[in-house]
Amino acid sequence: MSKSCLFCKIISGEIPSTKVFENESVIAFKDIQPAAEKHLLFVHKSHTADIIDMSSNAPEQLAEVFAAIAEYATDKEFPNGFRLINNKGTGAGQTIFHTHFHLLGGKRLPGFH
Ligand code: 5GP
Ligand code: ZN
Numbered sequence: 333m334s335k336s337c338l339f340c341k342i343i344s345g346e347i348p349s350t351k352v353f354e355n356e357s358v359i360a361f362k363d364i365q366p367a368a369e370k371h372l373l374f375v376h377k378s379h380t381a382d383i384i385d386m387s388s389n390a391p392e393q394l395a396e397v398f399a400a401i402a403e404y405a406t407d408k409e410f411p412n413g414f415r416l417i418n419n420k421g422t423g424a425g426q427t428i429f430h431t432h433f434h435l436l437g438g439k440r441l442p443g444f445h
Contacts, residue, residue, distance in 0.1 A: 334379045339430035343377050357393070358400035360435070369438025370410070374401055379430055382420050386431045397433060410437040415444065 334340050341347040342361065349361035352372055363371040376393040380386040386393050405414050414437035419426040 334430070337379060337430050338428055339373075339375050339432060340379055343375065353400060353404045355400060355403075357396045360400065360404060363434065367434075368415075368436040368441060370414075370436065372404075372435045374404075374433040374435055375430060381429045382426060382431055383418050384420060393431075401433065401435060405435060405437075412437060412440060415441055 338347065342349045343359060351359055351361045353360035353374075357377055358374060359377060360372050360374045363373050374397055376386070376390075376397050378390065378393060380390055380393065401416070414435055417434040417436065418432070419434075
């Protein structure tokens, strides 16, 4: 728990969110500014700052987050598939420094190369 971290506050319930998935280690909630018809954020409950911090210092969290995504992102939930995005660093668009994965889907997504 990082006192000043927005996503830690969402995890603790101090800041409200629309949760779509939760287990003992991971939560997922709707992005407040959706960039697609469905736009969810998957977050491990233990704070790390970014994907490199998580991969270096808590690699087991990667498996837990991806298992949660696999459980949630079924063909029924995302019949057209989905896109998974992680931004690392301000230059890449990271604005919240609690590791999170954007799960985007719904109607056909624009090309991304
Ligand atoms: P980043 O830009 O760091 O990869 O992604 C941060 C995401 O968090 C953005 O897409 C932004 O819309 C979302 N976000 C920022 N503040 C809040 C909030 O208070 N609640 C929710 N649900 N999403 C937020
Ligand atoms: Zn945090």
